[in-house]
Amino acid sequence: MKKLLLALPLLLLGSSMSYAQIVSVPTTTLNLTVGAESAIIVGSTPGFSTSTAFAAYNTSTPFTYYIRTSGSGAGAITVKFTGDWSGTAGPKIVGPPTAGDYLSYVNTVSLPGSAGAAGNVTALNNAYSVASFASGAASAIGGNTGSVAWSLVNDPNYAQGSYNITATFTISAS
Amino acid sequence: MRRRILFATTSAILITAGMACAQKPTASTRQPIPALPSTSQNNLPGGFTAVSQLQAMPDAIPFTANTPGGSIAGGSVATITWNISQGNNGRTWTLMVGANSSTFLDCITVPVSAISVKCVSASASGGGQTSAGCNISGFTALPDTLPGLSLASGNEGNASSHAYTVVLSYQLTDSWRYTANKCPLNVSYTVVAQ
Numbered sequence: 280m281k282k283l284l285l286a287l288p289l290l291l292l293g294s295s296m297s298y299a300q301i302v303s304v305p306t307t308t309l310n311l312t313v314g315a316e317s318a319i320i321v322g323s324t325p326g327f328s329t330s331t332a333f334a335a336y337n338t339s340t341p342f343t344y345y346i347r348t349s350g351s352g353a354g355a356i357t358v359k360f361t362g363d364w365s366g367t368a369g370p371k372i373v374g375p376p377t378a379g380d381y382l383s384y385v386n387t388v389s390l391p392g393s394a395g396a397a398g399n400v401t402a403l404n405n406a407y408s409v410a411s412f413a414s415g416a417a418s419a420i421g422g423n424t425g426s427v428a429w430s431l432v433n434d435p436n437y438a439q440g441s442y443n444i445t446a447t448f449t450i451s452a453s
Numbered sequence: 454m455r456r457r458i459l460f461a462t463t464s465a466i467l468i469t470a471g472m473a474c475a476q477k478p479t480a481s482t483r484q485p486i487p488a489l490p491s492t493s494q495n496n497l498p499g500g501f502t503a504v505s506q507l508q509a510m511p512d513a514i515p516f517t518a519n520t521p522g523g524s525i526a527g528g529s530v531a532t533i534t535w536n537i538s539q540g541n542n543g544r545t546w547t548l549m550v551g552a553n554s555s556t557f558l559d560c561i562t563v564p565v566s567a568i569s570v571k572c573v574s575a576s577a578s579g580g581g582q583t584s585a586g587c588n589i590s591g592f593t594a595l596p597d598t599l600p601g602l603s604l605a606s607g608n609e610g611n612a613s614s615h616a617y618t619v620v621l622s623y624q625l626t627d628s629w630r631y632t633a634n635k636c637p638l639n640v641s642y643t644v645v646a647q
Contacts, residue, residue, distance in 0.1 A: 301600075347630075
């Protein structure tokens, strides 16, 4: 009987020690470098139209942008014209038929962008501000949107015909 | 009557002593045993299963996030090695991995779940029924709690010393939502041996 009484506590000791051993190690450090990135998808621009005779011609260019800037960086969307209107007797950026025959623009940009000021296109190869981005900016995964509304003076001196011009959008981030 | 009292008292003392020198397997945030660079680390009294020489190589793995919307592979795999001695055939070990932060340090826009991990290979050496196998062979989001995912497991084998090696691979899902910066994340490994 004494042996039994001694054996039972020892069995209980054994069962109480049968727990797992857990060992944790130092870590692996995942060093992530997130680069400043940007992209823009410019939609199609409908032809200019006018509501009444000699009212301004209007159209707009939609775009979707993607951007991420660093904590000390910034970003921008600009538009420029490297060539003038097609044709010889129509609208012109350089040397229009009538002084003040501007192609003007108004920017609209959703957050995190800030729309650039409205203005007139008065020179070739000049980068006109469409939007700016502050440091630490990040767009939505599916991108954010914006547009540029264009308006062109309807000058009776324009010869009848079709004219076109190419606008080049650029986005940058740092 | 005295025998019963003696029996009860002896049992209570021995049970308490036994529990004091063993550790419960738990996923709580209890402080784990620090790993020491010595083969004598964590040798429990009484000849019970001991895990030693737990190491993770390399110390750091670089990621360059330059493809928003895409997946970025880590600059290298991670190799985790350790030894188990005084093991028991039929009992299992488990390697777990996780982080104790919800985002990368200095990059609060990058969640830990942007990192996925998978077990590439698991191997064991030694006698008995020792074995090793991957539990998660496809990329799975890294949890932001410890001890984390059970990535690999196997049999401890017999009482002699066995060496285990598990190779892990990490992947980042890049996103426009991340602001540009340099940001580290510490990933912890835990071995549980029954």
